[in-house]
Amino acid sequence: MNEKAVIAKRVAQLLHDGDVVNLGIGLPTMVANYIPEGMDITFQSENGFLGLGPAPEQGKEDCELVNAGGIPSSIVPGGMFFDSATSFGIIRGGHVDATVLGAMEVDEKGNLANWKIPGKMVPGMGGAMDLVVGANTVIIAMVHTQKGKPKILKQCTLPLTAKEQVNIIVTEMALMRVTDKGLVLEELGPEATVEDVIAATEAKLIISPNLKRFGLDE
Amino acid sequence: MNEKAVIAKRVAQLLHDGDVVNLGIGLPTMVANYIPEGMDITFQSENGFLGLGPAPEQGKEDCELVNAGGIPSSIVPGGMFFDSATSFGIIRGGHVDATVLGAMEVDEKGNLANWKIPGKMVPGMGGAMDLVVGANTVIIAMVHTQKGKPKILKQCTLPLTAKEQVNIIVTEMALMRVTDKGLVLEELGPEATVEDVIAATEAKLIISPNLKRFGLDE
């Protein structure tokens, strides 16, 4: 399994039967491919529907049924469409159980930066600020480092997407949980050691007494 | 024509082609019977629909299609149903051109009291406070006096439904408009004299230089 698949699979295992989940663009969308058999997850797409399904077959795309990235999508039985105020009412109102997003930076306090690099790239926050504040569990799914440089920091340096909202960070190397006491390393990826994770992380890590390895075969 | 029909007909003439109108319970509902030929009025019912139509024939009532008074009703082509937040968004947002309501008391400043008699009757304001604040034109349609006592006062004595929101008062005796300068008597009912109106009104009346009689045959 490549590293992105490892991340997506571990994130999928964090979800619960019946959850409503919003997946960000990029790596997070891969999570949908690893939902355990028999688990019923409803995906929310912030552009206006519940019941986001798999990408349609080539040639069967409907340009009026797209996901929040504008990519042709599908709706599963039991889904529905709505306007943007309703969509963000669902998100802000705590009706989304989990949101999975990428990050440019995330820190040990649970701060997240993923929408702006001043002077370089200012795409806008889109729905990310609402999602991170509104979802009950915020899961960051990303490759552990950016060109060898840590992305999990003591303190974010880029403009924040949200303050102290991140709950769990999953990378190919580790699963870390943001707690009142700091960032707890709870699990190791298939090939990582504690020393590897510490070396690739700027944030101070608290090593869980119950540290274990990802159980990807479960 | 009886006095209530006179009031309803004169109010109907105040409406404009294309208007969205909310009619209160009682006398105001009679206005719908006098809409001039060819004038297209959309009636809003605050319990959740646009396109309120005439009462259904006896035996054809649908208990799930009722007006804001809970009375079986009908919907005309081009109508739609909605929830209560949407309904009052329409009302508060200025999308209702005119609301027609009864009053216990109304005064020369445009204050209205029609929801409570302390110690005697406290039915609640229902949607009246929103309607009176939200509608672009507030028309009071009522019999001029209550058991011979004036209802059009210098100052309301009962708890207000809204402050300075009434625009026009239509009774069987007169049409009066609330202006910055005070309450202007613009028209006389079919059988009233200026002296009759003054005698039946506690509020100070400014007699319009263009005073005329209701043109109910137009």
Next chain:
Amino acid sequence: MINKIISINEAIEKVQDNMTIMVGGFLANGSPESLIDALVASNVKNLTLICNDTGFPDKGVGKMVVSKQFKKIIASHVGTNPETANQMNSGTTEVCLTPQGTLAEKIRCGGNGLGGFYTPTGIGTEAEEGKEKKIINGKEYIFEMPLRADVALLKASVVDKKGNMVFNKTTKNFNPIMATAADLVIVEAEKIVEVGEINPEHVMCSGIFVDYIVGGGK
């Protein structure tokens, strides 16, 4: 897929003494009559009710007023149920009258994760008493807080097994907004259908808000 269908007895056990309940309906149109009947037959008491009105002594939540199950009632109108006035006057039940549009918006606010809003409704009336006011763009507004309940009891015409709801005609009213604003949401269905039987374009309120479905709605 999680089974949301429970018996009416299981449903009413979720409503316990001293809880706050929201009940859908407008003058009992769109109210969950079967759930209400079962609650009347139960011993549950000291409830706080949030409902548009208190229905009639023999219809809607009015039946629970007659059986003295509320210590507090938040509604916009209680005039159709003399028993509410009796309890209010004798001091056995506290009645908080709220303008209908404000009540609807407070519930939406509670369900949408907002902290409050400013409405022009009620300025200069008893409805502003004890509330913060603010001048915005030269106009005066009242600050209103969100409203939530422990349990919402709804009525829908057609419900699929995930809880997706369709409301017939004017039965929509407060039902879809209350669905968003309670910790536990129970819907009484006139008809339960399989997931996928309702066209996603015609679902009026998503099943993600619904915890339990009870059949046998009238």
Next chain:
Amino acid sequence: MINKIISINEAIEKVQDNMTIMVGGFLANGSPESLIDALVASNVKNLTLICNDTGFPDKGVGKMVVSKQFKKIIASHVGTNPETANQMNSGTTEVCLTPQGTLAEKIRCGGNGLGGFYTPTGIGTEAEEGKEKKIINGKEYIFEMPLRADVALLKASVVDKKGNMVFNKTTKNFNPIMATAADLVIVEAEKIVEVGEINPEHVMCSGIFVDYIVGGGK
């Protein structure tokens, strides 16, 4: 019945220099492409745009960005149109980035007659800069003001001659909320039908908000 159908040339004449326009669509999905093309061909300039995003250089409002028709852009995301970043960096266009849910709610607020609202979205980020904050029930919120436009340009799939709208799948997004929040509302219809052809239960946004209908939507 008032005829609301006008030609595309008559429609774009309603949009004049220095006006504020709202344009429906989410990454150009559900945008009125015919109206946008006609506006690109016109000489109208110095507009303020309110839109979820700035589409793509060759799709949606992005085409008007390329033709330099905006002095100010209020959007949640501009990353899919490099021309927006160019104009922002060169200082020729002011870009106000707003969280998507806040943008949707500000528009709904403007269309629903509310004075403002409190949202938790953006606390601790640049989105709170210069804004009033308030602690409500122990949680921090940002005060947001209503947003309105001179003209709203919408796209609907099916529109009846009164302006009642149906939006296909994910084309709904900002269209129905913008319909409520502009002084003049123009909808581009893919298909125009007679009044009554749309089931009142399936109308998604009322024609009372619509001033003009333009045919030939793509």
